Amino acid sequence: MMQGALSSQAAQGNHVVTVKPHSLFDDVYGIAVGILFVVMGVLLLQAAGLITGGVAGISLLVSYTMDLSVGVLFMLINLPFFLFGYLFMGARFTVKSLIGSVAIMLLLKLMPGGLVIGHVHPMVAALGGGTFCGMGILALARHGAGVGGTGIVTLWLQKKYGINAGRTQVAIDAVILLVALSIVQPDLVGWSSLSAIAMSSMVMAWHRPGRYFGN
Template identity: 40%
Template sequence: MNGTGSSTTAATAVERHSFFDDVQALVTGTLFVSIGLAMFRHAGLMTGGTVGLAFLAHYASGLPFGALFFTINLPFYWLAWRRMGRRFTLKTLAAVTLLAGLSEVLPTWFQLQRVSPWFAAVGGGLLVGAGFIILFRHRASLGGLNVLVLWLQERFGWRAGYVQLAIDGVILLASWPWIDAQRLALSVLAAAAMNFSLAVNHRPGRYVAF
């Protein structure tokens, strides 16, 4: 009985990520997201979350996307620090800064000549979702609404993917002045693909390391 108990304890023990673990996760997760967003932009699609809000502000003002994305996230760090802790907030700040930088330099490193809008919606959505999962599992996010969604999941048990999908739907509808009906429909498909990945793979208790 002692041996079984020891094995169970070892199997359920929470393992803290190392500094290297977190760094590679931040780089990999934000890279996945940035490539997915590059596919969206090439196909003229929208997305949700603070990224979608930054897209809306970019289309409306013409200001650089990266700077807008970084600025929109600033008010949410107080909630992150107060509700999610210092480690989460600092890692989220690092991820947001990295994505803001990648969004500006990636077009010079990675250029798409042609991509089917349908593939951009589904493939890009799944890439963004995978990037979010990597960040979430290392107690980080891309700030803003992701922080709010994660807090709602931890506080009330609301599934992150479903809550994010509802918020994204509102943001996508607000993009109507800048994209046509077909691109809006494909943007909804992209949001569904992204949040399907989150809903299936990011469940409370499924992954316990931090």
């Protein structure tokens, strides 16, 4: 996941595959795609009054109780986690994640001017929004970045101790959803649980050692 030497070798069956690190264009394009996926996922969830896991879910949850936009809350909640990322994941990872989070904040403020979701069924929002967010997180992680917040912690735990990021995210999301019961209607929390499962399943299935060759 992280940028390393100029080239590395990965065993694939009985063959040795030489793998080159991502180029600058690869990183820029991959991170941009990840940002767009996350924003689309959050907008779908917001249109149905749902939340999801991670910092996106916390931002949505708080936005339902305060007169602050999801984008601003997303950035504010992320700030202490960026310090953690700088200390334990390195400056490169933190800078990429910070740029990604700023871009997400701006797009969440600008996108409603170009995309208005009139109606979306909670099941569609849960599955679509959760999957979009999960794909976005995965794309960012593949290019050495994160969406901030709890994602930085889960990626660090996987990098440091080999603990699957998806499983850790499920545990964190369960706590977020329990808190949501005091703010959001129980049926919407149920649909939100589906979105959190969809999001974490993407990370759990695809972000693990041996699944992907590349830096």
